[in-house]
Amino acid sequence: MILPEKQLLSALLITYNEESNIKEALLNLSFADEIIVVDSFSTDQTVAIASSFKNVKVFQHVFDNFALQRNYALSLASNQWILFIDADERITPKLQQEINAIINEADSYPAYFMYRNFIFENKKLRFSGWQTDKIIRLFKKENAIYNIEKIVHEKLIVNGKTGKLKHKLIHHSYSNYEDYKQKMIFYGKLKAQEELLKKTNPNFFHFYIRPLYQFLNQYLLRFGFLDGKKGIIICYLNAMSVAIRFQELKKIRMTS
The missing domain is CATH 3.90.550.10 (Spore Coat Polysaccharide Biosynthesis Protein SpsA; Chain A)
Known part of the structure; x- marks a missing residue:
């Protein structure tokens, strides 16, 4: 065999x-x-x-x-x-x-x-x-x-x-606040490059509604509030990354 x-x-x-x-x-x-x-x-x-x-x-x-x-x-x-x-x-x-x-x-x-x-x-x-x-x-x-x-x-x-x-x-x-924050900033800037490839033209919706939706979706619909203070921190930093994505995209489009 x-x-x-x-x-x-x-x-x-x-x-x-x-x-x-x-x-x-x-x-x-x-x-x-x-x-x-x-x-x-x-x-x-x-x-x-x-x-x-x-x-x-x-x-x-x-x-x-x-x-x-x-x-x-x-x-x-x-x-x-x-x-x-x-x-x-x-x-x-x-x-x-x-x-x-x-x-x-x-x-x-x-x-x-x-x-x-x-x-x-x-x-x-x-x-x-x-x-x-x-x-x-x-x-x-x-x-x-x-x-x-x-x-x-x-x-x-x-x-x-x-x-x-x-x-x-x-x-x-997540080891500490600052490390995770820097990671989310880095990811946000890289995601801006993806949006550029998709020819996204950022506006009020992208700058304000998208980050707010990201936070509410994770904090309310995905039960982040049940994680207490940790849930607020994670949901906030992930929403911040979305905001940075479109702020960075605006900078790229203005300089290109």
């Missing part, structure tokens, strides 16, 4: 100034057969820490946007199965077991969504729009590529059906 060949897994990360996360992230991924870090020329100790791991391949590549950076990392992977993780995400032991089982199934899908638990200062955020958060993190390299028109919150284009894993990914996105 010929046993099926064990499927190998490549774990990929893109980083910039992740010295507070990178060591734990790489230790968490030690079960992968290959670990690749693509760094955007960090100014902290990210590269030094990552390079200290003998089982990690470190590359540096100029950052244009998330989609292009992820596609570059994909091009470096040696194995068919890809696990693409952010430095602030963690695989639980049960999720690791599920991943290992899935990639070795004969009838597995080409890609899988993972639901995420959003961690706010070491505690789970239960509402505020995050209760249904999911993202494709496990997929076959030959069946997927990141959409280059989605510059931030990039979308993976999958050739084939997409499944869902049972166990959740841990997402340590």
